Amino acid sequence: MDDIDRGVADTFPKLVRGNAQRFPEKVAIREKDYGIWQSYTWRDYHERGRRIALGLASLGFARGDKAAIIGDNRPELYWAVLAVQALGGVPVPLYQDSIEKELAYIVDHAEVRFAIAEDQEQVDKLLHVQAQCPGLEQIVYDDARGMRSYSEPCLMSLAELEERGEKFALGHPTYFDDELAKGQADDTAIICYTSGTTGAPKGAMLSYRNLIVTSRLASEREGLRADDEALAYLPMAWVGDNVLSYAQAIVTGFTINCPESAATVLHDLKEIGPSYFFAPPRIWENMLTNVMIRIEDAAWLKRRLVKFFLEVAQDLERARLSDRPLSAWRRLLYPLGHLLVYGPLRDNLGMRRIRIAYTAGEAIGSEIIVFFRALGINVKQLYGMTEASVFVAVQKDGDVRLDTVGTPMPRVEIKISEQGEVMFRTPGVFQGYFKNPEATQATLVDGWIRSGDAGFLDASGHLKIIDRANDVGRLAHGTLFAPKYLENKLKFSPYVKEAVCIGADRPFVAALVNIDLGAVGNWAERRNIAYTSYTDLSQKPEVYDLIEGEVGRVNQSLVEDEVLRGAQIRKFLILHKELDPDDEEITRTRKVRRGHIARKYAPLIEALYGDRDRADVEAQVTYEDGRTGTIRAGVRIQVVRSGDEAHR
Amino acid sequence: MSESGGEGPLLAVESVSVRFGALMALNRVSLDVRSGEILAIIGPNGAGKTTLLNVISGFYHPFEGRIVFAGRDRTRLAPPDVAALGVARTFQNVALFKGMSVLDNIMTGRLLKMRGSFLLDAIWWGPARRQELEHRAVVERIIDFLEIQAIRKTPAGRLPYGLQKRVELARALAAEPTLLLLDEPMAGMNVEEKEDMCRFILDANDELGTTIALIEHDMGVVMDISDRVVVLDYGQKIADGRPDQVRKDEAVLGAYLGLSHD
Numbered sequence: 071m072d073d074i075d076r077g078v079a080d081t082f083p084k085l086v087r088g089n090a091q092r093f094p095e096k097v098a099i100r101e102k103d104y105g106i107w108q109s110y111t112w113r114d115y116h117e118r119g120r121r122i123a124l125g126l127a128s129l130g131f132a133r134g135d136k137a138a139i140i141g142d143n144r145p146e147l148y149w150a151v152l153a154v155q156a157l158g159g160v161p162v163p164l165y166q167d168s169i170e171k172e173l174a175y176i177v178d179h180a181e182v183r184f185a186i187a188e189d190q191e192q193v194d195k196l197l198h199v200q201a202q203c204p205g206l207e208q209i210v211y212d213d214a215r216g217m218r219s220y221s222e223p224c225l226m227s228l229a230e231l232e233e234r235g236e237k238f239a240l241g242h243p244t245y246f247d248d249e250l251a252k253g254q255a256d257d258t259a260i261i262c263y264t265s266g267t268t269g270a271p272k273g274a275m276l277s278y279r280n281l282i283v284t285s286r287l288a289s290e291r292e293g294l295r296a297d298d299e300a301l302a303y304l305p306m307a308w309v310g311d312n313v314l315s316y317a318q319a320i321v322t323g324f325t326i327n328c329p330e331s332a333a334t335v336l337h338d339l340k341e342i343g344p345s346y347f348f349a350p351p352r353i354w355e356n357m358l359t360n361v362m363i364r365i366e367d368a369a370w371l372k373r374r375l376v377k378f379f380l381e382v383a384q385d386l387e388r389a390r391l392s393d394r395p396l397s398a399w400r401r402l403l404y405p406l407g408h409l410l411v412y413g414p415l416r417d418n419l420g421m422r423r424i425r426i427a428y429t430a431g432e433a434i435g436s437e438i439i440v441f442f443r444a445l446g447i448n449v450k451q452l453y454g455m456t457e458a459s460v461f462v463a464v465q466k467d468g469d470v471r472l473d474t475v476g477t478p479m480p481r482v483e484i485k486i487s488e489q490g491e492v493m494f495r496t497p498g499v500f501q502g503y504f505k506n507p508e509a510t511q512a513t514l515v516d517g518w519i520r521s522g523d524a525g526f527l528d529a530s531g532h533l534k535i536i537d538r539a540n541d542v543g544r545l546a547h548g549t550l551f552a553p554k555y556l557e558n559k560l561k562f563s564p565y566v567k568e569a570v571c572i573g574a575d576r577p578f579v580a581a582l583v584n585i586d587l588g589a590v591g592n593w594a595e596r597r598n599i600a601y602t603s604y605t606d607l608s609q610k611p612e613v614y615d616l617i618e619g620e621v622g623r624v625n626q627s628l629v630e631d632e633v634l635r636g637a638q639i640r641k642f643l644i645l646h647k648e649l650d651p652d653d654e655e656i657t658r659t660r661k662v663r664r665g666h667i668a669r670k671y672a673p674l675i676e677a678l679y680g681d682r683d684r685a686d687v688e689a690q691v692t693y694e695d696g697r698t699g700t701i702r703a704g705v706r707i708q709v710v711r712s713g714d715e716a717h718r
Numbered sequence: 719m720s721e722s723g724g725e726g727p728l729l730a731v732e733s734v735s736v737r738f739g740a741l742m743a744l745n746r747v748s749l750d751v752r753s754g755e756i757l758a759i760i761g762p763n764g765a766g767k768t769t770l771l772n773v774i775s776g777f778y779h780p781f782e783g784r785i786v787f788a789g790r791d792r793t794r795l796a797p798p799d800v801a802a803l804g805v806a807r808t809f810q811n812v813a814l815f816k817g818m819s820v821l822d823n824i825m826t827g828r829l830l831k832m833r834g835s836f837l838l839d840a841i842w843w844g845p846a847r848r849q850e851l852e853h854r855a856v857v858e859r860i861i862d863f864l865e866i867q868a869i870r871k872t873p874a875g876r877l878p879y880g881l882q883k884r885v886e887l888a889r890a891l892a893a894e895p896t897l898l899l900l901d902e903p904m905a906g907m908n909v910e911e912k913e914d915m916c917r918f919i920l921d922a923n924d925e926l927g928t929t930i931a932l933i934e935h936d937m938g939v940v941m942d943i944s945d946r947v948v949v950l951d952y953g954q955k956i957a958d959g960r961p962d963q964v965r966k967d968e969a970v971l972g973a974y975l976g977l978s979h980d
Contacts, residue, residue, distance in 0.1 A: 104858035105870065215863070216921050333868035 074255045074279060081253035081278045083119065083156035085320050090116035093323065096296070099145040102330035102338055110145055112323075115152070118145075120246050122153035122228070124235030126184060127245060129208055129226075133158030133252070136180045136261070138206075140164040140173075140196070141188020143302040143328045146212045146228055148316060150186040151306075155259060156250050159184075162261045162273070163307040165658045167651070169692065170198050172271070176263050178203045180273055180504060186228070189213035197222060255279040261504050262309045264456045265657040273504035274309070274456045284459040284498035285318040287480045292426055292464065296323035299423075300346040303328070303335045308659060309456040310430065314348050317459075336360075339420035347427040351434040351558075352660050354449070357419060358441055359564040359589050366596070376415075379407035383444035391440070391472055412445045421447045428452040428464070431659055433535065433554055435562035436472040443470070451475045453533060457519050459498025463533045474532035484533060485518070491539045492521040541664060543574030549636030551579065556639065557662070559627060563620040564589045568649050570662055571639065572675055578640040580678040582671065583617055584648050590616070605703055608644045614708050617644060625713035638712050641678050643685070645671075646703035652692040674705060683707050726789060728753040728929050729774065729897060734783030736769055736953075743769040745953040746783065751897065756923050757931045758940040758961075761950035762973055767933045768810060770950065771899050774931070775807050776800035788896070802830055806895035808886040810902045810933075816875030820885050823874050824860060827892030828853040857892055863925075864888050864918055880911035884918070891922060898922065900932035904939055912936065916943050941965065949973065 074080045079088055089098070094113035101108050110118075126137070137154040139161050141147050154161045162180045164173060166188070177185070177199050185206060187193050193211050200206045211217060212228045239246070259278045263271040288294075302315035315326045324346065329338040336357070339347075365376050382403050389396050416422050421442075429439070430452035442449045448467065453475035454460035463484070465476030478484050482496040495518050502510035513520055524542050525535040536542060537552040545551050553571040556579065560569040568584035585608055593616065594601055601607035625638040649655040654666050668675065670689065677685035688702045727750035736744040744766045751757050759767050772778045774785065776797040785793045787803055795803075806827070814823050832849060839846045861867055864884055869877060874885055883903060890898055903919065904912045920943055922928045934940050940947060940961065947964040949957040951973040957964050964970055 102867075104855065104862055105867070106858075215925060216917075218924055330867045331865065337868070 074282060077254065080255035080282070081155060081250075081257070082259065082282075082317065082320050083152055083250050083253060085282070086112065086116050086119060086152055087250070089320065089323055093296075096323070097325050098319070099148065099302075099326055099328065100342075101145050101328040102334070102341075105330075107327070107341070115149065118149040118232070119152035119156060121232040121235040122150055122186075123156040123249070124238045124242075124246055125210075125231035125233075126153060126159075126235075127157060127242075127249070128234045128238035129184070129231075131157050131159060131184060133249075135159045135184065136162050136182045137184040137186060138162050138164050138177060138180070138182045138196075139186050139306060140168075140192045141166050141212070141306070142332060143304075143306055143311070143315065144188055144212060145328060147186065147188060147306060148302075148326075150210075150228075151260075151312075151316060154184075154186075155253070156246065158249060158252055158257065160258050160261055160275075162263070163305075163312065164263070165265075165305050165307040166192065167305075167658065168195075169652055170195050174199045174202050176271060176273070177206055179271075180261055180263075182206055184208050184210070186210045187212070190216040193217065193220070193225065200224065253278070255282070258501060260312055262307065262312065262456050264309075265651075265659065272506055272509050275501040275504050276309075276459055276498070277501055280459045280498045280500060281313060281317040282321055283481075284461050284479075284496065285313060285321040287497065288461045288464075289318055289322040291466075291480055293467075294318065294322050294324060294346060294426070298322070298324035298346045298425070299342060299344045300324060300326050300348070301329065301335075301339055301342055301344045302326040303332075303338075304348070304350070305658065309460055310348060310350075310454075313460045314346075336420070340418065341420070343420050343423045345423045345425045347421070347424055348452075349427070349429060350431040350659065351429055351438065351561075352432075354429055354434060354438050354442065355561060358438055359586055361415065361419070362564045363589055363592050366592070376411055379403070379411040380441075380444065382407055383412060384440050387440050387444040391443075391470060408446070416445050416447060419445075419447075421445070424448060426450070426467075430454055430460075432661060433558050435558045437562045439472060453535065455519065455521060457500045457513060458494065458496045459500070461498065462494050462496060462521075471532060474528065474534045476533065477531050478533065484527060486526055487520070489539070490524050490526070492523045492525045492533065492535065493518045494521065495519070545573050545579065545637060546575055546577050547636065550634065551637050552634070553664070555634070556581070556624065556637065559624045560620065560639075563617075563623070565593065565616060566620060568656070568660075568662070570649075570664065570667055572668070572678070573637065576679060579637050580675070581621065581639050581642040582667070582674065583621075583642055583644045585613060585617065585644055587648075604648065605646045605701070608646055609704070609706055611706075614644065614706060617642065618708055618710055621710045622713070625710065627713070629713040635714075638714075639710055640712065641707060641709050643674060643678060643705050643707045645674075646687060646705055647689060647691065647701055650691070653690065654692075677707060726786075727751060728788060729931075730784075730786040731770070731774065732784040732786065734770075734773060734780040734785065736766075736773055736778055737781050742953050744773065744780070747950065747953070747955050748783075749948050749955060749958060751929060751931050752946075753929055754923070754927065755929060755945040756919065756943055758944035758947045759931060759933045759950065760935070760937075760940055760947060761956075764952075765950040765973075766953040767950055768901055769953075771807065771901055771931070771933060774800075775805055775899055798830070801893065804894075804896035805899065806890040806893040806897075807899035808883070808890050808901060808903060810905065812879070812882045812886055814874040814882055814886060814889070817873055819871050820866060820874055820877070820888075821857065821861070821870045823885055824857050824888045824892050825853065827889035828857065830893060856894070860888050860891050863891070863921070880907045880915075883907065883911075883915065887915075887918060887922075891926070891928070894926075895928060898928050898930045900930065900934075902933050902935065904934060904936055912939060919943060 079085050089112040095111050097109045098112045098115045099110045137159055139147050151161045185196050196209050208224050210226050210231050214227050255278050258275045259281055261273040261275050263273045304311045319326050327342045329335045382400050386400050424447050427449045450465040453463040461479045463476045463478050484494045522539050523535050524539040537554045541553050543551045551573040556571045557569040560566045567586040570582045573579035621639050621642055628634050628638050651658045656662055674685050685705050687705050690698050692698050729751040731749050733746040733748050761767050776795050904915050923930055947961050949970050956969040957967045
């Protein structure tokens with residue numbers, strides 16, 4: 071912090087220059103390209119950032135200009151972020167799978183002048199967007215593939231831009247250093263648009279001070295080092311990637327690794343074996359599902375062996391997490407299990423070297439955490455928000471509990487409002503939403519951020535989150551109803567990909583379920599159940615029975631809970647299509663948008679509370695290019711026994 | 719319509735006939751494939767399309783007529799010699815080595831370009847090693863080009879059909895052909911796979927400069943991506959021209975609407 075106030079290392083371009091001087095040959099970014107991991111050092115990071123910056127300067131980039139960054143995690147795009155910041159501009163990273171409508175909104179709202187795009191796919195979208203947003207002057211693309219026949223004057227390849235930069239430098243030898251020196255700690259470093267579960271996206275402005283101080287404190291408390299390795303695979307538009315793969319990597323000096331393509335992430339993870347790993351619950355769920363599928367496919371003996379040892383490890387881990395005494399017999403077995411199962415499995419997941427792994431963004435089923443921790447992978451919950459530069463609370467090493475998100479980070483204060491809402495004050499508290507003072511006022515109260523989450527601090531100072539404050543409700547007979555709590559329990563099943571529970575002011579809880587095509591498809595194949603498509607598979611009676619079993623399991627786990635006993639799921643249906651961010655049913659970070667779903671599937675929800683066992687549905691789907699189509703289907707409704715009955 | 723750039727066509731088929739016993743599979747068919755174009759060969763089932771492709775790639779030899787490739791008569795060459803001239807192809811029914819990885823399958827596309835001695839290859843030393851790395855680099859570029867990084871190490875037989883087709887295209891491209899023959903590259907694909915394949919074919923044509931002759935049944939695809947269309951029916955050429963011309967041609971409509979057979 072002292073450095074920051076002395077104006078020395080108060081922006082990322084200055085920090086990168088420092089890294090390039092201190093350890094020029096140390097690898098900063100790796101990218102798998104043409105099947106080989108290509109390395110770029112901190113000197114490259116600085117140098118490429120400089121060239122891109124000078125190229126942009128030659129095009130008339132001015133301080134305060136906004137530049138959109140869009141594409142998969144590529145070193146070139148991280149350099150572009152750095153370049154924009156070096157010129158005193160503000161990068162606005164965009165989700166690479168956004169449809170044109172969403173892009174147009176942000177490009178327009180953020181007053182974007184320049185865009186740096188990964189490839190033809192993104193350029194095509196931006197060119198369409200440009201028709202509605204004439205403020206977008208120049209589009210720079212990295213991958214020239216398929217771009218030969220484009221003649222739009224606003225297009226330029228990154229290679230050409232860098233060449234222009236070199237030429238510009240000849241005439242302006244001190245330009246870059248001068249601009250870099252002008253940057254200050256309280257300048258806006260980035261605008262991250264949060265998709266939000268309601269309304270239009272809001273652009274959270276984070277300053278260099280926010281990001282640098284937060285990153286440094288987090289690295290110190292968590293013990294991150296310059297020799298750590300991380301995988302940069304989450305969308306660059308998400309604040310999490312900006313803080314972990316960019317801010318924290320620069321501040322701490324560790325290496326990030328960009329996967330070859332979105333489809334190879336799990337494979338690349340195995341090759342890199344990161345020591346620092348960050349994943350939202352759905353990725354953990356996904357990995358768990360993959361493991362489960364492979365276990366089910368294994369030969370009988372292997373399957374029994376793996377299941378037995380996983381059971382042993384999970385029992386131990388559960389005991390450890392709840393401070394119960396550990397069974398001596400299981401402790402004896404653990405080393406053998408490590409040799410036979412846990413070690414190989416960890417290696418196979420690419421998690422052998424993990425020192426710190428986070429799950430954040432959504433609540434996670436405790437069973438999922440137990441599974442990975444039992445294998446010896448240090449998965450911890452992190453509670454954060456875009457508006458707080460991510461880090462608010464993290465479970466400390468050795469102080470991990472299943473039902474909390476940990477203790478506050480250094481210099482973070484947490485309080486609970488009278489309405490039970492979690493509020494916090496941190497060094498990372500944002501500067502406000504870009505051009506949206508009303509929203510800023512609603513979120514930022516006297517320097518405190520209103521999280522919108524219902525929760526409390528327990529006796530030992532751990533923060534416990536119950537649900538979104540607005541989502542917690544009561545059933546018609548008064549039982550507390552916390553939808554996400556139930557949904558997460560459902561989602562622990564490898565067969566359930568997504569679930570939406572309904573129950574506020576209703577007589578009972580009902581659920582809309584999305585099956586996991588991979589796991590259920592595999593299950594169906596093993597039973598010789600033929601199916602043609604997701605829709606077809608989802609409506610098979612066998613699949614309904616399978617899911618009924620899973621719902622029953624959730625109900626049974628609720629029987630012992632005094633408070634939530636009455637909130638068991640009594641009816642469910644399996645949706646005929648997957649919830650999709652293109653259809654605005656979930657956000658790009660896969661948070662359920664309840665309001666939209668309630669409106670869109672109103673007939674289905676009414677049917678759940680009616681007497682019929684079928685309902686017809688007609689739903690609009692939006693393709694990635696913005697076209698829409700309609701799906702019609704009949705959906706079955708199934709009643710579930712309550713856990714109490716099953717108990718008897 | 720018959721004006722051909724400055725030079726002659728890349729491939730000229732000159733009144734070629736092929737007969738199987740009493741059946742005239744091709745009857746005095748003549749057509750040109752011009753350098754840099756995408757030519758579609760269409761026609762009802764049994765019209766002789768695959769036979770034509772087989773004649774060009776040397777599997778069959780014509781009973782009469784001539785085939786001129788890049789200005790040289792090569793009517794009677796065997797398939798490997800045709801391949802060595804720079805003609806690669808894919809097959810109507812996927813013909814991959816099912817047990818081999820995608821990478822190895824594509825590497826076989828480089829076989830004709832490999833010069834090695836058995837001994838050096840066996841100990842993977844010196845020129846043999848350098849050579850393999852060079853070929854691997856070419857193959858990796860094609861893997862990147864066709865976006866199949868994720869299945870590099872997967873045995874080809876375990877892939878879904880659409881991806882197998884793409885791997886087959888990769889193997890053909892690995893030979894860095896001047897002329898690429900595709901036999902129904904989109905048969906049995908869903909809409910999305912077809913769109914992908916179209917893009918790859920256009921990109922190969924545009925970025926790699928490969929001349930392409932393809933057989934395809936999906937008229938939408940044919941009309942979208944080809945520069946020129948040749949229509950065969952009963953072993954005879956009944957039309958040859960730009961997609962919009964062929965679409966209106968009486969004889970073509972007749973053949974397709976079943977006036978002549980079916």
